Amino acid sequence: MRHDHLITxxxxxxxxxxxxxxxxxxIDADPSxxxxxxxxxxxxxxxxxxxxxxxxxxxxxxxxxGGDVVDMGPVESSSVKKGETLADTVRVIEGYADALVLRHxxxxxxxxxxxxxxxxxxxxxxxxxxxPTQTMLDLYTIRENAGLDDLTIGxxxxxxxxxxxxxxxxxLTNFDTQQHFISPESLQLPREVVYxxxxxxxxxxxxxxxxxxxxLPSLDVLYVTRIQRERFPxxxxxxxxxxxxxxxxxxxAAASDDLTVMHPLPRVDEIAPEIDDTDYAAYFEQAHxxxxxxxxxxxxxxxxxxxxxxxxxx
Amino acid sequence: MSSDHDHxxxxxxxxxxxxxxxxxxxxxxxxxxxxxxxxxILGIDGxxxxxxxxxxxxxSDRLARKDIxxxxxxxLSQDEVDVLSLIAPDATINIxxxxxxxxxxxxxxxxxxxxxxxxxxxxxxTTGDEPVTSRFSVLEDGVRCSYCETIVRDEIAxxxxx
Ligand SMILES: [Zn+2]
Numbered sequence: 001m002r003h004d005h006l007i008t009x010x011x012x013x014x015x016x017x018x019x020x021x022x023x024x025x026x027i028d029a030d031p032s033x034x035x036x037x038x039x040x041x042x043x044x045x046x047x048x049x050x051x052x053x054x055x056x057x058x059x060x061x062x063x064x065x066g067g068d069v070v071d072m073g074p075v076e077s078s079s080v081k082k083g084e085t086l087a088d089t090v091r092v093i094e095g096y097a098d099a100l101v102l103r104h105x106x107x108x109x110x111x112x113x114x115x116x117x118x119x120x121x122x123x124x125x126x127x128x129x130x131x132p133t134q135t136m137l138d139l140y141t142i143r144e145n146a147g148l149d150d151l152t153i154g155x156x157x158x159x160x161x162x163x164x165x166x167x168x169x170x171x172l173t174n175f176d177t178q179q180h181f182i183s184p185e186s187l188q189l190p191r192e193v194v195y196x197x198x199x200x201x202x203x204x205x206x207x208x209x210x211x212x213x214x215x216l217p218s219l220d221v222l223y224v225t226r227i228q229r230e231r232f233p234x235x236x237x238x239x240x241x242x243x244x245x246x247x248x249x250x251x252x253a254a255a256s257d258d259l260t261v262m263h264p265l266p267r268v269d270e271i272a273p274e275i276d277d278t279d280y281a282a283y284f285e286q287a288h289x290x291x292x293x294x295x296x297x298x299x300x301x302x303x304x305x306x307x308x309x310x311x312x313x314x
Numbered sequence: 315m316s317s318d319h320d321h322x323x324x325x326x327x328x329x330x331x332x333x334x335x336x337x338x339x340x341x342x343x344x345x346x347x348x349x350x351x352x353x354x355i356l357g358i359d360g361x362x363x364x365x366x367x368x369x370x371x372x373x374s375d376r377l378a379r380k381d382i383x384x385x386x387x388x389x390l391s392q393d394e395v396d397v398l399s400l401i402a403p404d405a406t407i408n409i410x411x412x413x414x415x416x417x418x419x420x421x422x423x424x425x426x427x428x429x430x431x432x433x434x435x436x437x438x439x440t441t442g443d444e445p446v447t448s449r450f451s452v453l454e455d456g457v458r459c460s461y462c463e464t465i466v467r468d469e470i471a472x473x474x475x476x
Binding site for chain 1: 435437438439440442443444445446458459460461462463464465
């Protein structure tokens with residue numbers, strides 16, 4: 001099936017995901033082969049909330065495909081500040097660009113925006129909702145390090161507001177994975193996400209925990225996310241909780257030697273720097289993978305004759 | 315006009331109640347206490363002179379207590395019936411013309427309701443100034459915003475966009 005927009009990881013089948021990851025691997029191996037594929041193509045970057053990395057990663061990907069970007073700039077200096085609706089903004093920028101990348105603080109923003117435009121729209125994060133391109137690079141990194149089937153993954157930290165976590169969890173249900181969600185009670189997965197995960201047929205294993213030590217030895221991958229201070233009314237409460245979800249060399253003594261540690265970055269102090277030079281660390285590699293993965297996604301969405309997932313995998 | 319049959323004893327006498335309408339709709343077997351929400355869904359607040367009779371918590375065979383709403387001079391659209399089904403899943407709709415029930419059907423739950431409920435999630439794109447019609451998919455036990463995906467199970471009536 002063909003997708004015109006990439007809004008959530010839920011829309012992607014296993015076949016879709018494999019198509020993108022395989023193509024990203026091809027591009028990674030020989031980026032020059034696609035260097036001119038989209039000469040003259042313009043990608044519109046609409047970032048209604050700051051995200052230097054994601055934005056730069058899309059910009060790099062588009063330029064490496066031979067295209068260029070137009071950027072609406074910071075919200076403070078744009079017409080949005082004057083009260084223009086998102087629906088109007090995307091309809092205007094659609095006139096300049098061949099595809100749009102949208103980051104917006106409101107949940108459902110990408111779904112709504114996609115209803116107003118004909119060019120492909122990629123969701124680069126909508127509030128606490130979805131972040132599917134991050135998921136694709138996460139999956140790429142997981143596949144490179146641990147494979148995607150027969151996988152036991154721990155996802156730890158702020159699972160409530162973490163859109164990268166929600167997108168990843170949905171996508172992983174396409175594979176034979178056991179997912180362990182580790183968080184303080186107040187930052188557990190939203191019930192909506194749990195509902196969806198349980199809706200998926202052929203049951204992916206889903207378990208929730210409040211302590212990493214319960215599951216650490218069984219994990220192939222540990223995906224760590226940041227617990228934000230502003231989620232807690234009181235600094236002491238934050239310090240107490242955050243400390244329990246940080247990892248260092250001592251924590252990992254109980255882990256398998258093959259454990260892969262990931263983090264969507266930026267990190268603050270969730271992962272001690274002493275882990276960086278160990279074989280566990282995959283988070284910088286993960287960040288670098290953003291470019292070939294986004295090149296693959298952009299190319300597939302921008303090419304008339306191709307699509308993500310040429311045929312149904314079912 | 316309806317005071318006479320308000321005094322009937324407890325048996326299911328809705329045939330009689332129905333017969334009191336000349337042209338319009340009788341919504342019967344509404345769960346007890348939901349009648350005012352039914353009126354809210356229909357956008358009826360009495361200010362436009364609508365002729366409406368409401369029976370609340372009357373004894374019923376099928377439901378222990380039921381509400382019944384009779385609207386004179388108005389036949390419900392399918393959209394309205396669909397939304398009614400969210401708060402009154404057991405309702406029967408009787409269309410009355412010239413004192414006769416000409417159609418009688420049960421409500422059916424739709425897959426989607428549009429432009430009727432507002433999303434309770436303040437972080438949802440539909441809660442701002444965007445030119446977008448709210449849309450909810452109907453689950454077995456609730457509704458779900460098609461934009462932010464929030465699921466609402468209880469108090470669906472409180473989301474009614476009046
Ligand atoms: Zn919503």
